[in-house]
Amino acid sequence: MSVIVVLIGFSILVAAGFLLAFLWAVRSGQYDDDVSPSVRILFDNESDKSNDSSVNQNNV
Amino acid sequence: MAECVHCGQECGKNPVVFDQKPFCCNGCSMVYQILSEKKLNRYYEMMPSPGIRLETENAAGTRYAYLDNQEISNRLLEFSDGGISRVKLFIPAIHCSSCIWLLENLNTLHPGIMHSHVNFVRKEVSITFHDGEISLRQLIELLHSIHYIPDISYDSSKKDSHQKANRRMIMKIGVAGFAFGNIMLVSFPDYLPGGEAIDRLMAGTFGIVSFILALPVITYCSSDFFLSAWKSLRKKVINIDLPLSIGILALFLESSYEIFSGSGTGYMDSLAGLLFFMLIGRWYQSRTYQSLSFDRDYRSYFPIAVTLLRDGNEEFVQLQDVRQGDLILVRNGELIPVDSVMMEGEGSIDYSFVTGESIPVSKKTGDFVYAGGKQTGAAIKLQVVKEVAQSYLTQLWNEDRLGEETGMNMQTIVNRVSHYFTLVILAIATLAFIFWAFEDIGKAVYVFASILIVACPCALSLTIPFTFGNLMRIFGRNGFYIKNTGVIENLVKTDTVVFDKTGTLTHSRSMNVSWEGEPLSVSEMQWIRSVARNSTHPLSVIVSDWLPAVADMTVEGYREIPGMGISGLLEGHSIMLGSRKFIAGSESPEDSRVSSVYISIDHKLKGYFKLENSYREGLEEVIAGFDGYQKYMISGDNDSERSNLVKVFGADDALYFNQSPLDKLNFINDLTNSGRKVIMIGDGLNDAGALIKADIGITIADDIYHFSPACDAILKSSEFGRLNHFVGFARKSVNIVYMSYGISFMYNIVGLSFAVQGLLSPVFAAVLMPLSSISVVAFASLSVTVLAKRKGLAVSA
Numbered sequence: 001m002s003v004i005v006v007l008i009g010f011s012i013l014v015a016a017g018f019l020l021a022f023l024w025a026v027r028s029g030q031y032d033d034d035v036s037p038s039v040r041i042l043f044d045n046e047s048d049k050s051n052d053s054s055v056n057q058n059n060v
Numbered sequence: 061m062a063e064c065v066h067c068g069q070e071c072g073k074n075p076v077v078f079d080q081k082p083f084c085c086n087g088c089s090m091v092y093q094i095l096s097e098k099k100l101n102r103y104y105e106m107m108p109s110p111g112i113r114l115e116t117e118n119a120a121g122t123r124y125a126y127l128d129n130q131e132i133s134n135r136l137l138e139f140s141d142g143g144i145s146r147v148k149l150f151i152p153a154i155h156c157s158s159c160i161w162l163l164e165n166l167n168t169l170h171p172g173i174m175h176s177h178v179n180f181v182r183k184e185v186s187i188t189f190h191d192g193e194i195s196l197r198q199l200i201e202l203l204h205s206i207h208y209i210p211d212i213s214y215d216s217s218k219k220d221s222h223q224k225a226n227r228r229m230i231m232k233i234g235v236a237g238f239a240f241g242n243i244m245l246v247s248f249p250d251y252l253p254g255g256e257a258i259d260r261l262m263a264g265t266f267g268i269v270s271f272i273l274a275l276p277v278i279t280y281c282s283s284d285f286f287l288s289a290w291k292s293l294r295k296k297v298i299n300i301d302l303p304l305s306i307g308i309l310a311l312f313l314e315s316s317y318e319i320f321s322g323s324g325t326g327y328m329d330s331l332a333g334l335l336f337f338m339l340i341g342r343w344y345q346s347r348t349y350q351s352l353s354f355d356r357d358y359r360s361y362f363p364i365a366v367t368l369l370r371d372g373n374e375e376f377v378q379l380q381d382v383r384q385g386d387l388i389l390v391r392n393g394e395l396i397p398v399d400s401v402m403m404e405g406e407g408s409i410d411y412s413f414v415t416g417e418s419i420p421v422s423k424k425t426g427d428f429v430y431a432g433g434k435q436t437g438a439a440i441k442l443q444v445v446k447e448v449a450q451s452y453l454t455q456l457w458n459e460d461r462l463g464e465e466t467g468m469n470m471q472t473i474v475n476r477v478s479h480y481f482t483l484v485i486l487a488i489a490t491l492a493f494i495f496w497a498f499e500d501i502g503k504a505v506y507v508f509a510s511i512l513i514v515a516c517p518c519a520l521s522l523t524i525p526f527t528f529g530n531l532m533r534i535f536g537r538n539g540f541y542i543k544n545t546g547v548i549e550n551l552v553k554t555d556t557v558v559f560d561k562t563g564t565l566t567h568s569r570s571m572n573v574s575w576e577g578e579p580l581s582v583s584e585m586q587w588i589r590s591v592a593r594n595s596t597h598p599l600s601v602i603v604s605d606w607l608p609a610v611a612d613m614t615v616e617g618y619r620e621i622p623g624m625g626i627s628g629l630l631e632g633h634s635i636m637l638g639s640r641k642f643i644a645g646s647e648s649p650e651d652s653r654v655s656s657v658y659i660s661i662d663h664k665l666k667g668y669f670k671l672e673n674s675y676r677e678g679l680e681e682v683i684a685g686f687d688g689y690q691k692y693m694i695s696g697d698n699d700s701e702r703s704n705l706v707k708v709f710g711a712d713d714a715l716y717f718n719q720s721p722l723d724k725l726n727f728i729n730d731l732t733n734s735g736r737k738v739i740m741i742g743d744g745l746n747d748a749g750a751l752i753k754a755d756i757g758i759t760i761a762d763d764i765y766h767f768s769p770a771c772d773a774i775l776k777s778s779e780f781g782r783l784n785h786f787v788g789f790a791r792k793s794v795n796i797v798y799m800s801y802g803i804s805f806m807y808n809i810v811g812l813s814f815a816v817q818g819l820l821s822p823v824f825a826a827v828l829m830p831l832s833s834i835s836v837v838a839f840a841s842l843s844v845t846v847l848a849k850r851k852g853l854a855v856s857a
Contacts, residue, residue: 005265012242012269019238026230032223035180039157040164044102 064088065104066111066207091206095162098169103162110158112207122391124204126365126376127197136196136212138186144174145191149210151203152351152765154183163208170194170202182223183351183765211765212364222348229346233339236281240332243270247329251823267319270328278312281335284342300478300521303485307516308335314509327513330825334518337833345525345545349536352764354543354771361413361745362397362431362448366390369441379448391439395432398444399451402427405440408597409433414745415696417562419598419655419671422624432745436597452721473549473797474524478517485515492816503818510820514811518829519804519836523797524549526840531793534848534855539776540786541764547772551756551790553737557686558728558750560742561695561705564760566673567777573606577659577667584666586613588659591628591635594618599657600626600637603669625658636660640668675704678781683708685784690736694719694727696746725749741783745769758783789851793844800840807832 025031062071065081066088075082076089079096083089091111095103103110127133139146153159160178163185167173172193177186185208189199203210246266282305289305292298308331315326365376367389374389379397382388387403390396396409407423414432423429429442431451448454489511496504528545535542542548559565580588590613592604597620615628625638636643636659643658644665657669683691692714693705699717706712716727724742728750731738740747740754743761748769751757757771764774775783811828814820848855 002261005262008246008266008269011245012273015238015242019234022234023231026227026234029227031227031230033179033181036160036178039160039180042157043161043164 066092068108068111087207094169094206100162100165100168103158106161107156107158110156110162112153112155123393124197124200126363126367127200128195129365129376129378132365132376132378133196140191143190143192144188145196146186146188147196147199148184148186149200149203149212150182150184151208151210152183152763153208154178154180154185159208162206166202169206170199173199181351226343226346229339229343232281232284233336233343235276236332236336236339239273239277239281240329240336243273243329243332246270246273247325247822247826250325251826263325264322267322267325270326271316271319274312274315274328274331277332277335278308281339282308285338297475298479298482299475300517303478303482303515303517304338304521306482307512307518310509310512311516314506314513325822327822327825330513330822330829333826333830334516334833337830337837338518338521341522341525341529341837344529347529347533348544349541352541352774353768354774361395363395366397382444382447384444384447386444388442388444389439390435390442392435392437395434396429396442398431398442398448399446400429400431400442400444402429403441403443405438407435407440408437410436410598412563412744415562417697473794474520477520477801481517481520485511488515488812488816496818507816507818510815510818511812513825514815514820514828515808516829517804517808519807519832520801522833522837523800523804523840526837527793527797527800527844530841530844531790531848534844534853535786537854538782538786539764539779540782541774541776543772547756548790548793550737550772551739551787552794554739554756554787555688556690556692556731556736557739557741558692558694558731558754559683560724560740560744560747560750561693561701562673562697563743564741564747565679565693565705566675570674571602571655571671572674573602574670574672575667576670577665580659580666582608584661587630587633587635587661588637590630591615591618591626592637594628595620595626597626599655599671602671603637603657606669633662636663673701676777676780680708682781682784685788690714692716692727694724694750696720696724721746721749725753728753739787741775742769785851785853789848789853792847796840796843796847799843800836803839804832804836807835 030037062075062082063069064071064075064084066083069084071082071084075084076086077083078089078092081092083092088111092104095101127136134140137145137147151163154163160180163178164176166176166187170193172190173187174190175188178184179186187199194202200210200212246269249262249266285301285308286305288299288301292302311327311331311334315328315331318324318326319328362379365378366382367374368377368382369387369389382398388398388400402423402425404425407427407429408420409423409429410420411417411430411433413434414430420436421433428445431448431454446452489508492511493504493508496507524545528548531548532542532545585607589604589607589609592600592607594615595601613630615630618626618628620626621638621642625636625642627634627636627638629635637657640646640656640658643660655671657671659666659668691709693709694716696719697717699715702712702715702717705715709715716723719727724747728738728740732753732755738754739756739758740750741758741760742751743759747759751759751769751771756773757769758773758775759768759771760775760777760780761768762777764776768774775786807828811820811832814824845855
């Protein structure tokens with residue numbers, strides 16, 4: 001049964017790792033703006049744009 | 061009718077066509093042109109008509125020339141070293157995904173721009189650029205040319221501190237959540253039947269683990285509660301945080317005692333859970349509108365630099381360095397930053413932001429000019445009479461800023477309740493302690509602690525954040541933006557409402573037009589319209605919009621004389637529009653407040669257009685809707701509208717005319733001093749003093765992101781007709797608060813009845829405490845949403 005103590009110890013360590021990751025994310029400003037990242041991910045890369053820009057122009 | 065490809069507005073009869081696409085104006089087609097040249101057309105694919113149209117002339121001209129001044133640009137730059145600079149700009153026009161895309165692709169527009177990043181919530185863009193290749197001025201002119209006009213001011217520090225506080229709050233929630241989950245995990249075996257069978261080693265270890273996990277909760281997460289309780293104790297008042305802190309401490313000490321004495325496992329899971337919920341409540345309450353500003357002072361309204369004329373040379377100086385006697389130059393569209401005297405030029409000054417009146421006032425050489433107006437027309441020279449901090453309006457404003465915040469003298473509901481609550485709980489705990497002390501002193505201490513633990517008013521403290529936080533969110537969706545939840549509480553207690561007239565009860569931009577004089581023939585109307593279309597003066601625009609639309613004719617010999625009128629030749633007829641002085645040569649005899657545009661055709665007076673302010677829709681319902689309120693109207697104008705307003709307000713003595721900004725302030729002051737709780741609803745700088753003095757100051761704004769005087773709430777002007785509903789709804793929401801209090805008291809009574817008997821077990825606490833918190837939160841949030849739906853307010857985007 002005492003193996004549970006060890007297991008819980010590890011599980012708390014893993015959880016602490018996630019807590020640290022969370023704190024780092026907050027401190028680096030990832031929670032400051034929750035709108036633009038969701039939009040930004042949908043933008044195409046710059047390289048795609050130059051290739052099909054002529055098509056885009058016709059579509060407007 | 062075609063819609064503009066750029067901004068989506070109607071293009072009118074004669075759209076500007078470029079690339080076979082219709083545009084409403086040259087400005088919009090220019091932006092399209094710039095973007096298509098640089099192959100940034102995807103801007104238009106993401107969102108139909110994403111652009112914002114400029115109200116005024118597009119050309120930036122020398123408007124940003126002051127940015128060439130090193131001192132000024134250095135203050136604006138966030139960072140500058142080795143040819144690389146970074147600047148953060150507030151751009152109110154940011155509103156959709158296309159905006160994000162375009163602003164983050166600025167480097168395509170100019171090679172000197174290295175990187176740009178948009179913060180959508182704060183409507184800010186942070187741009188890193190090579191200052192050798194593009195200067196700050198050029199950068200801002202570039203943004204201006206694509207209709208993203210930055211609002212340049214020095215005061216960005218306040219926003220940063222809010223952001224930091226928000227981050228701290230989220231981190232605390234994270235830590236509390238972490239501790240809550242893990243302590244639950246190690247406490248779990250205790251709650252199972254047969255939990256006593258766990259061997260001593262494990263029980264001891266779990267106790268120590270939960271104690272260690274609870275340490276950051278008690279030291280880091282609850283620091284705000286302790287701090288606030290300590291502050292209130294020093295001021296000798298009891299706020300909600302005092303009983304909370306007592307409960308938290310009792311919970312922690314009792315649990316630590318149990319763990320280390322080996323007598324039990326304590327209530328650490330309840331402790332972490334409570335803090336987790338309470339922090340979420342605080343966070344929800346503090347979520348405000350980051351892109352709106354409620355506390356601006358005059359500095360963010362006036363420009364940061366002015367053009368100074370020294371020995372015939374123009375130079376830019378920072379506003380606070382302008383001294384009495386200096387000669388300054390104010391160009392078309394620029395603000396007059398200081399009280400001054402006209403020295404040269406024809407002043408046509410638009411005081412719409414000061415008074416709400418959009419028709420420019422003409423000023424001649426030698427006239428005194430108050431700060432706050434906007435010059436429309438050619439550049440004028442002014443001599444400074446008073447420095448900026450001493451100007452009439454700014455002084456009025458500053459004077460009040462020094463006084464303490466008026467809203468603070470109202471005791472909040474929760475503090476009043478917690479006052480009695482704390483005393484009652486302490487009394488019960490002491491009585492129970494004395495009762496048990498006769499039997500068993502150890503048991504007495506335990507009961508005392510249990511009572512404090514179970515009575516911890518966490519459900520009580522969650523009620524207001526969730527009720528008013530949700531209400532604030534719903535109001536925001538409907539165009540009524542509130543500074544913080546405290547405003548809602550104060551709103552409920554008000555019993556007097558004071559309105560400004562011009563710009564508040566009346567529209568600031570549209571007017572009622574009527575023609576007085578001999579009837580005009582169709583072709584005459586056509587001529588007048590064609591001439592008027594050439595001018596951007598508000599009166600010309602209103603007249604030309606009012607006349608029936610026809611194909612435009614070419615005007616020959618068009619002339620515009622600032623402050624007088626316009627003239628032109630059409631099909632051989634000379635058409636003149638303008639003031640009575642311009643057309644008939646005499647000053648207008650009647651009331652100067654009703655604007656008139658006189659018309660002469662072939663030098664023969666035909667009559668005049670009478671333009672009157674039109675009242676906002678729903679005015680009567682709004683005034684009538686303030687049931688049980690004392691209603692006043694206070695205006696800087698003369699009483700030409702008295703008869704109309706008496707009908708609306710019902711009583712003649714509620715109307716005050718010819719009031720100066722200082723009179724308005726004093727009027728509000730007298731009301732509050734006589735014990736009335738006052739809502740002031742105004743729009744302009746002339747109401748700024750009164751808005752601050754009132755218990756609740758509500759500003760009406762056409763554009764909520766642009767400058768508005770310091771206030772407690774901002775109302776979108778289009779939502780004016782619903783103002784009384786908002787106030788009524790806020791009143792109703794207080795009932796929800798009291799009902800939630802009822803629920804949380806019920807839990808408290810159940811918990812207390814167990815605690816006084818010394819029967820409080822950890823399982824019981826672990827179930828009861830989160831249950832009470834969650835049920836109160838659910839009740840508060842849901843009932844506000846349901847009530848809002850019934851009232852016809854939009855609850856989701």
